[in-house]
Amino acid sequence: MTALRPERESGADAYGGAGGQGTSYGGQPHGAPGAYGDGWYDTTAPGPHGGSSDTTAYLPPVDEETVALRIPEPPERTAREEPAPAAPGGRAARRKAAKKRQGRRGGSHKAAEAPRDSRGPDGGSEGASRAPLSRVEARRRARASKASPAVLASRAIGEVFITCGVLMLLFVTYQLWWTNVRAHAQAGKEVSDLQSDWANGAGKPGAFEPGQGFALLHIPKLDVVVPIAEGISSKKVLDRGMVGHYAEGALKTAMPDAKAGNFGLAGHRNTHGEPFRYINRLEPGDPIVVETQDQYFVYKMASVLPVTPPSNVSVLEPVPKGSGFTGPGRYITLTTCTPEFTSKYRLIVWGRMVEERPRSKGKPDALVS
Structure with missing residues (x-):
């Protein structure tokens, strides 16, 4: 007589054997469907004493995938790597084992995170992994990269x-x-030409053309040797590093060889050779020498007018006002701009002639000493 019984009640093992002993499956192959449904089988086998043993056992259904050999599926990678078991031997041994594991893994931890230098401007990593920008974002960035009108105007x-x-x-x-530099070169050439003409007797005393050099001015204290030209034109005379003789219109003054009168000269204090830059340093008694083709005219500095308007032409009169001279004589007047680097006012220096010496007698003491 057969009955349906669970495995635990019949005492059968996983394969239907009673008491732990193997049995046959009643002619049914292992795992084949039995008469009592999937997994249940009627097993009749001789007992240990020649009798029969009627048992009904439960066998698990056949897994068709286990019939043939197959490559097992790789285990799923977890988000985090399982920590390795701690190496025995203390903290130093565990650190050494951890370094070995990192070397075998090939720097997997470093590859997990993209370096900051390789991240794009939007914070993501560069390369193919960066997500493409939307049209709105691309236009916004394009507008941001363009300079505004205010920025362009400020630039x-x-x-x-x-x-x-x-x-x-x-x-x-x-x-x-x-x-x-240029004025010194031009003035130096004019000095050389004058001295050459005088040596050859080519110079002609008397009236001179505007811009024509006719004498040399020596101021030994200031180490100044500069040519004197006719007229006070900036372009033809003053800007060429020379000093100019007032010889036109109402500003016309006497020549040095006149028996009485005022020999008026003008020159730059700054730029264009600046021959009169330091005439404010002259003191009473300092020599001022005018050299011509035939004569040396020696003057002694007498007085100075530190500041006066450019319109004060009375300083050029035969007896200049403000000079301290009380009567006719042979005077020299040097005029220039003041303060330095401006032309707002005029600085005036006067001198009185003390010696007239022919060139044939040699240089005066003022030029020798």
Whole structure:
């Protein structure tokens, strides 16, 4: 008689054997469907004493995938790597084992995170992994990368200021340096030409053309030797490093060889050779010498007028006002601009002639000493 019984009640093992002994499956292959449903089988086998043993056992259904050999599926990778078991031997041994594991893994921890240097401007990593920008975001960034009108205007104004500053610097350099270099060269050539003409007897005393050099001015205390030309034209005389003789219109003054009168001269105090830059340092008694083709005229500095308006032409009169001279005589007047680097006022220096010496007698003591 057969009955349906669970495995635990019948005492059968996993394969239907009673008491732990193996049995046959009643002619049914292992795992084949039995008469009592999937997993249940009627097993009739001889007992240990020649009798029969009627048992009904439960066998698990056949897993078709286990019938043939197959490569097992790799285990799923977890988000975090399982920590390795601690190495025995203390903290030093565990650190050494951890370094070995990192070397075998090939720096997997470093590859897990993209370095900061490789991240794009939007905070993501560069390369193919960066998500493409949307149209709105791309347009926003394009607008942000373009300079605003205010920025463009400020840049333009800054460039204008820089250009003006460079031009002003070049102009100052030209005025304070290059004009002196050029004027000294021109004045030096004029001195050489005059001395050569005098030596050859080519010079002609008397009236001179505007801009024509006819004498040399010596101021020994200031180490000044500069040619004197006819007229006070800036372009023809003063800007060429020479001093000019007042010889035109109402400003006409006497020549040095006149028996009485005022020999008036003008010169730059700054730039263009600046021959009169330091005439404010002259003191009463300092010599001022005018050299011509035939004569030396020696003057002694007498007085100075530190500041006067440019319109004060009375300083050029035969007896100049403010000079301290009380009567006719043979005087010299030096005029220049003041303060330095401006032309707002005029500085006046006067001298009185003390010696007239022919060139044939040699240089006067003022030039020898």
